[in-house]
Amino acid sequence: MRYSAYSIFKQALSGNRMWKPAWREPQPKPHYDVIIVGGGGHGLATAYYLAKEFGITNVAVLEKGYLGSGNVGRNTTIIRSNYLLEGNNPFYEFSLKLWEGLERDFNYNAMVSQRGMLNLFHSDGQRDAYARKGNGMRLHGVDAELLDREQVRRKAPYLNFDHARFPIMGALYQKRAGTVRHDAVAWGYGRGADARGVDLIQHCEVTGIRRENGLVVGVETTRGFIGCNKLALAAAGNTSTVGRMADLELPIESHVLQAFVSEGLKPVVDHVITYGAGHFYISQSDKGGLVFGAEIDFYSSYAQRGNLATVEHTMEEGVSLIPGLSRAKVLRSWGGVMDMSMDGSPIIDRTPIDNLYLNCGWCYGGFKATPASGFCFAHLIAKNETHHVSRFMRLDRFERGYTIDEAGRGPQPNLH
Amino acid sequence: MSINLLHRHVLEDHISGFETDPNPNHLSVIRRPVIFSVLAHAGQETAVAEALWNAEDVAPRFCGPSEWLAVSRTVGAETVAGMLSAIAGASVVDQSDGRALMEISGPSVRKILGRCVAVDLHPEVFEQGHSAAMLCCHATANVARTGADTFEIIVPRSFAGSVFEELMEMGREHGLTRGFAD
Amino acid sequence: MASLITCPHCGTRPKEEFSIRGAAAPKRPSPTAKDEAWHRYVYVRDNPKGRILEYWHHVAGCRRFLVVERDNLTHEVFGVTDAAELERAGADE
């Protein structure tokens, strides 16, 4: 069923009673060409592109909860491509380009809003680091501007310019960065994949990976054994758990990142803003809630909830950056499980098992990567060859000494 | 060239000229305390601790399993240094200039400190004579209970201004006053 | 756990006093161990869901590294031990 202004008009006249389900609720078939483990953003995007770009439609997405129940429905909705390193920059730019055409591509309004992002800097050293990043972006044709303090003030006059412990000196600005309505991304990809024949199977947890002669032949699930030719893992925070079923040794540690939303407020924050003297970042949703977060809680966790100290720290940074927030109220906090990798960058690669494919290590940056991750992963699965923009995201880069350490913090996952 | 060097307290600018008569809740800053780090070497922890606790004119403050601060307000640094270096198995570092020592006392002291430290200071939990390293006003401090309503707070010199200001801020409700004490 | 840790030296303390280093299960290999062992030590994490060992550094307290045994799903803490003591005990075995 195609969505349009006309369809809304027509349906309204019949009391909105004729809308069709966004997706089927199929029983699992005994065998698929490809099984994707994980019905989050990346898994659904992978299925969508497998079907749409590579013509592989005999695909099942297995999700242990409901579709989009992981981080795609639990993030701060930011999209951007302001990365420093060659291993990341072209990949995220590819992703941003896909975002730009996504809604008409999958006929679902995910409210891609390119409202611009300000990465504030507060010292000469930070300015130099941002200049290096911005120049790297420009070399790849990505939009980047270096704003001085007054230019930042014109864009966001409510920031703390006059009484800051760490004064704002300027910002790296990416105009094409912005936000997307997160749930809609999962739903749009899911609906698009379903329409192309992909089986989206909810409440189906993978409990084992069956191998014969060194190859995967299928998965054991809470809904029985399902066979496949190729198995693709997109299990995010649960990557290690699923990977262990195939004896994978992974450079992943699961951590919890909290995020927050305020009560609905009339629009005040028109951009995505990151605080350079801390980890705070904020934007305002189209419903009016301020959506924000800061750093992870630092300990390994599979619990989707965080601790109060981190909550307080986030608010301290928020009020330090935007003094006018003080009297606004925070409505809700939540926590997502992050698959933190050992260099802060993701993995899209084959594994030691020939027909087992791996997509993980998104840390807390997975949402913006969703389209490119799905596209590149589908490319890898379909053609058995790496898409060029994800060519650095190899599993063996750690052993070989080619880590993609965007933050320069070394092999301690909670520092990335 | 003979030079007579003036010693300057880190809180000089924060306090001088602002002193008033002390209220019941009062923060006093000790001008020249003697403070040494005492480190016990492997296997000497118990012996060093014992020697410290038996030492005269010195109050030991617990930092960690093999580390203490030896504090004295009565004798000079050289006397303390001499005494401490006599302890077998210990290494000592003079930190008298590296730490600021404050004493906060009064009927509301626990309410005020509740806003500064996370540790339960109830007298049955944090007894008189007890000391520990803890976060106090966003800085690492050593806090000791030196009386029923009296606590000693030792903070690194560079943080002293911030901690002092925060303590005073947290004491506003209870009329906390401040001043130097020699 | 996420709120309070009972330090064997200092007593019960808030999370803010600690800096979390990471998994305590990987052990530094001998200088002559194979490359693979070094790679695994530095980069591979078992990352189980459930009971784990983790290094917590009591930076605002005794400055000791503590090994916290805890459940990373329920956040229940089973024990907190001084890392050096654990290391020495392990060496004695």
Added chain:
Amino acid sequence: MTSYRLGSGGAINRGQSLTFTFDGRSYKGFDGDTLASALLANDQMLMARSFKYHRPRGVVTAGSAEPNALMTIGSGARAEPNARATTVELYNGLAAASQNRWPSLKHDFGAVNDLFSPFLGAGFYYKTFMWPGVLWEKLYEPLIRRAAGLGKATMQADPDRYEKSWAHCDLLVIGAGPTGLMAALAAGRAGVRVILADEGFRFGGSLLSESAAVGGRPAAEFTADVVEELASLSNVTLMPRTTVFGWYDDMVFGAVERVQKHVASPSPDLPMERLWRIVAKRAILATGAEERPLVFGGNDKPGVMTAGAARTYLNRYGVAVGGKVAVFTNGGSGYRTAADLLAKGVDVTAIIDARPQSADPVPDGLRIIRNGSVIATKGRHRIEGLIAERSGFEEVIGCDALAMSGGWSPIVHLMCQRGAKPVWSDEKQAFLAPDVGGAFVAAGAAAGQTSLGECLTDGAAKAHAALEALGRLVGSLETPEVEGEYDPSFAPLWYVPGARDKAFVDFQNDVHVGDLGLAQREGFRHIEHTKRYTTAGMATDQGKLGNVNTAGIVAGMRGVSPAEIGTTTFRPFYTPVSFGALAGTARAEHAAPVRTSPLHGWARKNGATFVESGLWYRSAWFPREGEKTWRESVDREVLNVRTHAGLCDVSTLGKIEIFGPGAAEFLDRIYSNSFLKLPVGRARYGLMLREDGIVFDDGTVSRLSENQYVMTTTTAFAAEVLAHLEFSAQTFWPELDVRFVSSTDQWAQMSLAGPKARIIMSRVVQDDISDAAFPYLAAREVTLRSGLKARLFRISFSGELAYELAVPAGYGEAVADAIMNAGREEGICAYGVEALNVLRVEKGHVTHSELDGRTTADDVGFGRMMAMQKPDFIGKRLSMRFGLTAADRLQLVGLKPVEADKEIKAGAHLLKDGAKPSLANDQGFVSSACFSPTLGHFIALGMLKSGRERIGERVMVWDGLRGSEVLSEVCPPVFVDPENSKLHL
């Protein structure tokens, strides 16, 4: 304007009249009123507009679950948006304003949305606004954003103070209603440390609205007695106006105390709000139960509210919610409210009871319509009547308020914040608190108890259980008798069929039954999908009123039990908490502690401009009269150091004292270069790696005696290096006898650099510091001419003859003054970190601009320093990986512009001369750049692919970001004195 205030009664102080305004109009209320009760008393039923359809709304509740009556309180920097009028304590001068309406609350243009509602059903926006693409950002999104939000954030700095505090107790009782009071009393009498917290400004909870007698006296009297006794117990802390908003791990509860929100002129010595972190051994949840609205057509009209709310306004505030009140109920609550209204002389037009029969006592003359339902309401800004339906017959009943009761839901929010889900009970027709272990238990209505007597008993019983677990049980508490109890039972009724208008589930977000149906039809069947698709439960009340109804209705649509549908996830905060309270004092200039150097005063005296450096403020440069730009000052300082001498504060460098027979071996394993043979009295530069072979930090180590060293670190990495040493000593090599402690704060450390440095230093130091007696890299204790002991190091960052002198911090200023005096004739100047940076770039010394966490020792030219013959050092093994030793890595080089007047900036990238700007042609970047006054042109350090092989090559320094291209020559990184002759003067 009719007054709805009754002549007597209520827990208000009629002797104290208060004046307040709403939308600019002045009203009067009493001390003890909430804003909502005062507005109701003044016939102001219309209080707000809903979010999506802008429908007129009044209050639905009398408490913190209120979805409708949100207002902005105060103005200017003190304006607080989205305050619930039902919980705002009235004070003199309070100014409230309605929200989300234009031009006025009565005439709101946005209400046109209601007409278009068939097109604006759940999720409509996902299906449209896609064509043409360009219009989304230009037209559609701005339109949507204009409709966003309710209140307006002030966006001015908050003039008030905030505080945080910790509290510790044996038992925390959350909620001071009948259950909580009894629990606190039982525990208080036993002598344990009790905290009793309640979100309201007066303790008593439902007892304050109670018409039944307790313990033989009016409920209010009983309450006052209990509160008085509790207040007299020193082991009990009473915390009114305190909302426990979150339950965190290890029995830590987050709570916010509204210290001065109710005060007309706040005291500057008190915070506006105070955040509490309460550490409790045990806790009792005594938060009561929420009355459920009935879901019927037109159930959102102003004047339609829960029966309990109507009763609270009546009994607690002495306000009749209408002159003619109708009641629609599925249980005893409606009867109780009707009886209380009648007793106070308020006309009750009818009780429409959804049940075919009940045993509830019927007040004389009251009309009961059994088996009836309400299918529509009349009126616009206030209900004027309703259409009741029974067995197919309809009847219009006039009323100006409608009290509804759909049963009760225990308030279990806090207990479900840590993963446990509430449990459906068929018997209670409600979701009950899960079992979360014995330390935290629900009691009273929160535990599904329904009568007042049961709540009183349960409160005491749960406290006894807690006391027993604490080992502090003494005696038992007698529970008082309740006279005039009502039957609190109810029959399930999730949705009233036959609705003529929208039947709302989520009032604020305008989610009605039709939306829930649409979500089911479209496949958004999981309750989380339903929520996210329809936005039910996502408003500021987080579904406190609506979520259970949503579950019940969806269950009905699907023909399953609500148990199967379950609830969405409960998460903090129970009610919204201000950013200000959570941030506390850490804001503005106090966002982080300030660390001050012992030479701060000296620098200030010498006119320094300061710059933040981590938590420190460091002196950046020392402008002199006539100098117009920072560059002029810095150039002068650099040249002065190169030609005469300068004094710089380096106290912020980390300093670590290291002791023990194992120290030498320890340092040898920590650093990549060799340390075993460092002689006593000497310093050595050292490079620390991370275990992955990347450079971690650099610094110096000086051996002061056989088993005593002092290490310096960079300012930025001081804390991390100390932690790294501790980690290594404690977990890798506990067998080494080495001890260390930071002495950063003990020393004022200053660098005296320049050709005149020795002459000047010798005027201050007694010891012989001739080159022979104190050569380059000498390090030892010296005595100043004043007799003060100090440490002297002959180390240099600038490349000049230089000393670092460390003196006890308290003497820092005096010694620095003395050095300046001693050097006056030699032309000494003070110099700051900017000049220091220029000096080090000229000398090719690296900092964390080059050591950015991705560089190896070899990358920056220290490959040969690595003592690979050592059996072990941190980072040795992984530094040998292929990728870390590849020939095409970025290597440290110097860069100078071919045209001498061109400027190079850090952050520019390096391209081969003539190559097109592209990522493929990227050859590296400029890590540090500055104007070199010594050389008279800009110089830079850069990281260039295979850079060391490319000395003499020309590269393009490409700075597209700032629009410059500077052709530059690759040169060795040392620009000044490459043969180090000045170091050994």
